[in-house]
Amino acid sequence: MTGVQTCALPILTSGSHSKFGIAIDQLAEVQKFLRQNDVRVTGLHAHTGSGVSDASVWGEQLQRMLDIVPLFPEVKVLDLGGGLGVPDRMGQAALDVERLDRLLSGIVASFDAGHGVEVWLEPGRYLVAGDRKSTRLNSSHTDISRMPSSA
DSSP states (O other): OOSOOOOOOOOOOSSTTOSSSOOGGGHHHHHHHHHHTTOOOOEEEOOOOSSBOOHHHHHHHHHHHHHHGGGSTTOOEEEEEEOBOOOOSTTOOOOOHHHHHHHHHHHHHHHOTTTOOEEEEEOGGGGTSTTTEEEEEOTTSOOEEEEEOOO
C-alpha cells in the first residue's frame, strides 16, 4: 500500500506521557479549571497497570494518590485501577494478597484520620484466573482476602 505510514512508538499507559488521565505536574492547571467551573471532585482514579503482581507497586500508587488528596478535599474514593497480577508463565510469582491487604490497610490507617477515604481496586482477571480463588473487598475496600471459589 502506498501512502500508509506506520508508527512504532509504544503506547504509554503510565507516567507523565500516558494516554490516560492527567499527569501530576498538571494538577495546578486542573485545580484552576475546577474552581473556574465550580466542579467538585469526589473520586480519583489511577491506572496502576495490568497484571501487577508486586504489592509494593500498589502501595506506592496509593501513597501517590493520598499525597494529592489534600488538593481535592471532597474526595471520598481512590480507585487504584486494576489488573491484580496472576501468573501467566511458568515460574512467575503470584500476587501475595495477604501482603497487599496489610500494606494498603496500613497506608490508609496512617492517612485516614477523619478523611473517610475508600480505596478501590479493580481485580480484573484475578477473579477467574490462576488458583481459582476470588477476591473479596470489604466495606472499607482495603481488606483483601482469598476465599475458595464456589466453582
